[in-house]
Amino acid sequence: MPNTPPPIERWLHDHGDALFQYALVKTNDADLAADLVQDTFEAVIRNARPFEAQSQVRTWLIGILRHKITDYYRQKYRQQPLQQGDDAQFDASVFTPTGHWTAESVPPATHEEEPHLLDNPAFLKALALCLDKLPALWRAVLEGKYLGEKESKQLCQELQISPTNFWQINHRAKLNMQQCLQQAWFKSEGDGK
Amino acid sequence: MNCRQATLLVERKLTHGLPFWQQWRLRWHQRMCAVCKTYEQQSELIERAMRQSKEAVYKLSDEQKATILKRLKEI
Numbered sequence: 430m431p432n433t434p435p436p437i438e439r440w441l442h443d444h445g446d447a448l449f450q451y452a453l454v455k456t457n458d459a460d461l462a463a464d465l466v467q468d469t470f471e472a473v474i475r476n477a478r479p480f481e482a483q484s485q486v487r488t489w490l491i492g493i494l495r496h497k498i499t500d501y502y503r504q505k506y507r508q509q510p511l512q513q514g515d516d517a518q519f520d521a522s523v524f525t526p527t528g529h530w531t532a533e534s535v536p537p538a539t540h541e542e543e544p545h546l547l548d549n550p551a552f553l554k555a556l557a558l559c560l561d562k563l564p565a566l567w568r569a570v571l572e573g574k575y576l577g578e579k580e581s582k583q584l585c586q587e588l589q590i591s592p593t594n595f596w597q598i599n600h601r602a603k604l605n606m607q608q609c610l611q612q613a614w615f616k617s618e619g620d621g622k
Numbered sequence: 623m624n625c626r627q628a629t630l631l632v633e634r635k636l637t638h639g640l641p642f643w644q645q646w647r648l649r650w651h652q653r654m655c656a657v658c659k660t661y662e663q664q665s666e667l668i669e670r671a672m673r674q675s676k677e678a679v680y681k682l683s684d685e686q687k688a689t690i691l692k693r694l695k696e697i
Contacts, residue, residue: 437694445690446681453680463682467690474697520626528624530657538656540663547674556671571672574637600633607664615664 435473444487448494455498457572465501469494499583506588514564514601523604534608537615552614559609567602570595623651628658629665636662636669 448469452462472493523534530536546552560568566588573584573595585595623631631648634640640648652659682690 438691441687441691445687449682449686450680459680462680463686463690466682467693470690470694471697474694524624524626528626530625536657536660536664538660540660542663542667546667547671553671553675556668556675596630596634599637600630603633603665603668604629606668607661610664610668 437470437474440473440486440490441470444490447487448490451491452494452498456501461501465494465497468497472497502584512565514567514598514605516601519601519605523608536607536611540615555610555613556606559606559613562609563602563605567598567605570598571602571606574599623647625651625655625658625661628652628655629661632658632662632665636666 445466448466449462452465453459456462456465469490473490521531523531525531543549560571563571569584569588570590585592590598628648628651631640631644635645635648652662
């Protein structure tokens with residue numbers, strides 16, 4: 430059946446959510462993820478090849494989507510290098526020259542996690558706000574850890590950072606998140622009750 | 623070991639785990655430094671929260687699907 434058009438409508442119904450979820454995890458942007466799903470199907474239509482084995486359709490579509498995601502990142506990082514954090518300034522704000530916490534940055538001596546914190550929308554919002562404040566490169570690295578191993582290596586290449594550099598940036602990004610949440614959340618956690 | 627080094631070890635521990643000797647050094651530091659212990663708890667919490675948001679189930683809305691179909695038909 431060489432000329433049968435691919436059953437796009439059914440595929441979108443059957444696999445659209447899975448593709449969207451995949452793209453969203455990799456890009457963290459719902460509008461972009463929806464566009465990438467569309468690009469995937471567009472690619473399918475443009476060089477239509479009939480697909481026979483139903484069980485492999487999703488794998489095949491995800492494969493196309495993965496290329497679209499890589500293309501997206503490649504273009505994005507080529508166009509504008511990601512904003513770098515000011516490493517020295519940040520380090521000096523958190524640690525003294527001897528490597529101890531500065532007075533302003535020091536976390537409290539105890540940490541008590543309230544139950545169901547991860548279901549608390551206010552906390553999740555605070556977390557998202559802190560993520561938004563990170564320099565773009567730091568954020569990309571932090572979120573890169575949750576990509577698969579393959580994508581994470583690709584990301585390092587795209588960002589032109591060495592694995593060592595990756596871990597240094599990861600350390601700073603995480604400290605930055607902890608400091609931000611300390612201001613936004615942990616500090617007041619015990620006060621209100 | 624100072625706190626800067628301890629927090630770096632915490633990050634490595636949360637991602638890959640640490641070799642026994644470094645694990646011991648970190649614990650030793652944390653026995654004297656409650657603050658770095660707290661840092662580990664908070665960092666681990668952030669890790670869990672970020673992972674959770676990545677694992678949530680997201681779906682295309684019916685409108686999004688309709689828009690995609692409409693655009694695809696225009697090709």
